[in-house]
Amino acid sequence: MAIVNVEKTSRIYRQDSVAVKALDDVSVAIEAGEFTTLVGPSGSGKTTLLNQIGALDEPTSGRIQIDGQEITGLNRRKRTALRLWKIGFVFQEYNLIGVLSAQENVEYVLMLRGMPFRERREKARQILAEVGLEGMEGRLPNELSGGQQQRVAVARAIVSQPAIVLADEPTANLDSKTGAALLDMMRRMNDEHGVTFVFSTHDPMVMERARRVVHLKDGRIEREEHRS
Numbered sequence: 001m002a003i004v005n006v007e008k009t010s011r012i013y014r015q016d017s018v019a020v021k022a023l024d025d026v027s028v029a030i031e032a033g034e035f036t037t038l039v040g041p042s043g044s045g046k047t048t049l050l051n052q053i054g055a056l057d058e059p060t061s062g063r064i065q066i067d068g069q070e071i072t073g074l075n076r077r078k079r080t081a082l083r084l085w086k087i088g089f090v091f092q093e094y095n096l097i098g099v100l101s102a103q104e105n106v107e108y109v110l111m112l113r114g115m116p117f118r119e120r121r122e123k124a125r126q127i128l129a130e131v132g133l134e135g136m137e138g139r140l141p142n143e144l145s146g147g148q149q150q151r152v153a154v155a156r157a158i159v160s161q162p163a164i165v166l167a168d169e170p171t172a173n174l175d176s177k178t179g180a181a182l183l184d185m186m187r188r189m190n191d192e193h194g195v196t197f198v199f200s201t202h203d204p205m206v207m208e209r210a211r212r213v214v215h216l217k218d219g220r221i222e223r224e225e226h227r228s
């Protein structure tokens with residue numbers, strides 16, 4: 001079964017009297033265990049599509065299901081719950097909580113899910129070690145490099161084993177070597193733990209590592225590539 005099913009989805013932004021079709025009748029299905037990249041020129045609709053899949057925004061028309069659950073038309077409370085239980089997010093700007101340590105940032109989502117203290121502390125430590133941050137658990141975000149902060153963000157996104165992890169230009173603020181190491185780490189999470197990832201990117205290095213590349217243009221899917 002597809003983890004994500006986007007059916008004939010459009011998103012029109014209206015500004016003054018101008019309507020922008022950010023997504024135009026897009027249909028795409030993503031299966032569990034995929035490592036998919038959305039590519040396309042600036043303004044082609046990548047972020048808009050990720051925001052729709054992540055229940056951060058409502059489509060103007062069409063339907064979206066995540067892990068078998070219809071998300072279009074849900075009220076705010078249900079959307080928040082869906083994000084908490086089913087989706088992990090990695091943003092371009094890391095979006096870590098500045099006053100919390102790496103460990104606490106990773107634990108936070110587990111706390112929201114009601115996991116007991118000891119269990120969540122152990123789980124967060126484990127995942128931070130897996131992303132190569134053993135010994136840095138107590139550092140605040142501003143005591144970590146950009147690449148390390150993004151590793152914390154990935155650890156936070158995957159610690160709760162969500163159905164899908166969405167990453168909007170995750171390497172945009174990293175130098176190419178750090179970005180490549182981050183991508184390799186995510187590929188490993190995909191291989192070893194079956195974490196399903198969907199990225200948006202401009203970065204050729206990210207595209208190279210993808211298994212499925214979906215090309216967007218003017219809010220539509222133009223073509224797809226599949227690699228082994």
Ligand SMILES: Nc1ncnc2c1ncn2[C@@H]1O[C@H](COP(=O)(O)OP(=O)(O)OP(=O)(O)O)[C@@H](O)[C@H]1O
Nearest residue numbers: 013015020022040041042043044045046047048049
């Ligand atoms: N909140 C908004 N209000 C009005 N128009 C918007 C809004 N968000 C996006 N758009 C427009 O929708 C279109 C798609 O934008 P989107 O951010 O999805 O593109 P993108 O492919 O992610 O671009 P980039 O690669 O530059 O991040 C663009 O024309 C953009 O200007």
